[in-house]
Amino acid sequence: MKELELACEQFRTLLSEQLERVAKMNDEKVDYSAKDVITIGIVAGDGIGPIIMDQAVRVLHKLLDDKIAAGKICIKTIEGLTIENRLRLGKPVPEDVLAQIKSCDVLLKGPTTTPMGGKMESANVTLRRELDLYANVRPVCIPEEGIDWVFYRENTEGEYVLGSRGVELPGMAVDFKVTTDAGTRRIARAAFEYARQNGKNRVSIVTKANIMKKTDGKFTAICHEVAENYPGITADDWYIDIMTANLVNPAIRNQFQVFVLPNLYGDIITDEAAQIQGGVGTAGSANIGDRYAMFEAIHGSAPRMLEEGLGDYANPASILKAEAMLLRHICCAEEAQKLEAALAACKTVVTGDANGATCQSYADSLMELL
Numbered sequence: 256m257k258e259l260e261l262a263c264e265q266f267r268t269l270l271s272e273q274l275e276r277v278a279k280m281n282d283e284k285v286d287y288s289a290k291d292v293i294t295i296g297i298v299a300g301d302g303i304g305p306i307i308m309d310q311a312v313r314v315l316h317k318l319l320d321d322k323i324a325a326g327k328i329c330i331k332t333i334e335g336l337t338i339e340n341r342l343r344l345g346k347p348v349p350e351d352v353l354a355q356i357k358s359c360d361v362l363l364k365g366p367t368t369t370p371m372g373g374k375m376e377s378a379n380v381t382l383r384r385e386l387d388l389y390a391n392v393r394p395v396c397i398p399e400e401g402i403d404w405v406f407y408r409e410n411t412e413g414e415y416v417l418g419s420r421g422v423e424l425p426g427m428a429v430d431f432k433v434t435t436d437a438g439t440r441r442i443a444r445a446a447f448e449y450a451r452q453n454g455k456n457r458v459s460i461v462t463k464a465n466i467m468k469k470t471d472g473k474f475t476a477i478c479h480e481v482a483e484n485y486p487g488i489t490a491d492d493w494y495i496d497i498m499t500a501n502l503v504n505p506a507i508r509n510q511f512q513v514f515v516l517p518n519l520y521g522d523i524i525t526d527e528a529a530q531i532q533g534g535v536g537t538a539g540s541a542n543i544g545d546r547y548a549m550f551e552a553i554h555g556s557a558p559r560m561l562e563e564g565l566g567d568y569a570n571p572a573s574i575l576k577a578e579a580m581l582l583r584h585i586c587c588a589e590e591a592q593k594l595e596a597a598l599a600a601c602k603t604v605v606t607g608d609a610n611g612a613t614c615q616s617y618a619d620s621l622m623e624l625l
């Protein structure tokens with residue numbers, strides 16, 4: 256069958272590309288404390304993105320204006336990563352936009368819309384691959400319940416790396432999942448390093464290795480290999496199905512600390528975790544690589560909020576939490592701590608509808624606390 260031959264040929268190409276990707280991985284990390292100028296790129300995004308980002312940029316200026324005036328930090332607005340421009344050019348991240356992004360050190364990014372179906376890859380998947388942002392870090396904290404979770408989701412492999420490049424034969428469709436030794440080792444190291452540096456004694460490895468024996472089996476085995484270098488930190492194995500139940504079980508959920516997971520499970524379970532914390536509007540996320548890093552809310556562009564005229568009621572807390580992570584990442588720990596304290600103390604309630612405060616009035620109250 257001609258289709259079968261074409262599919263086998265495509266599979267060969269995909270495997271070669273993945274082998275090349277792994278061969279290019281290296282562990283050279285940028286040292287922000289040694290840089291003269293750190294450039295923060297600002298990408299507004301789609302839907303509610305520009306609304307929450309306006310407030311996030313206001314807060315960023317308030318916190319960093321001294322360092323900006325001293326020439327230590329540069330804030331650069333990046334245009335063109337809109338769904339209209341991306342569709343017009345047929346590119347998830349147009350080349351000129353990618354070049355602007357690569358001229359920055361870190362990004363604060365509003366959510367971007369991905370068209371359902373079709374061939375257009377998500378801008379995030381493209382950026383994570385192009386900037387090699389392998390660790391997606393998502394903290395969820397509910398102090399009154401003793402919950403202090405940090406999720407380390409592998410961000411460049413799994414089901415996503417070839418998510419737009421599956422094959423179709425008559426009556427059948429196949430997608431691919433990729434797990435590499437080097438890709439797993441670096442996310443495992445990031446999770447265990449975080450645990451070590453933050454006094455945590457448990458890292459939970461979450462997979463479906465009983466079913467996905469090759470890929471998740473490898474992920475589990477390599478995480479345990481890495482764990483051997485971290486005496487005093489327990490590495491325990493869980494399947495993703497029971498872990499989704501554990502997170503809503505108040506009897507045990509506060510015993511978990513750090514999680515390390517392949518891409519898709521991490522994507523799904525962190526939305527559940529954010530919902531437990533108060534909704535997707537309340538959680539920030541960091542996409543960390545060795546050279547670049549990108550910080551964003553965990554939610555999407557919420558087009559329905561705009562259609563219903565509720566855009567101004569979008570909660571900026573998630574992008575502001577991401578902003579605090581960005582500040583910490585670029586060695587502005589004092590500013591990060593100020594923002595985290597203000598976020599914890601801010602009593603203005605945003606509900607996502609006209610019953611709560613607007614995005615702007617939340618930011619006004621927060622600015623008074625800074």
Ligand code: NAD
Nearest residue numbers: 366367368369535536553554555556557558559569570607
């Ligand atoms: P979504 O997260 O955009 O919205 C789901 C619901 O969550 C909304 O209807 C709204 O009720 C609520 N919500 C989201 N953000 C909120 C906020 N700041 N304040 C208050 N309520 C908020 O999810 P979706 O509808 O599945 O996705 C919409 C688009 O966003 C899709 O195109 C999707 O691909 C994209 N997306 C982008 C990112 C990203 O850029 N990082 C992440 C997820 C989804």
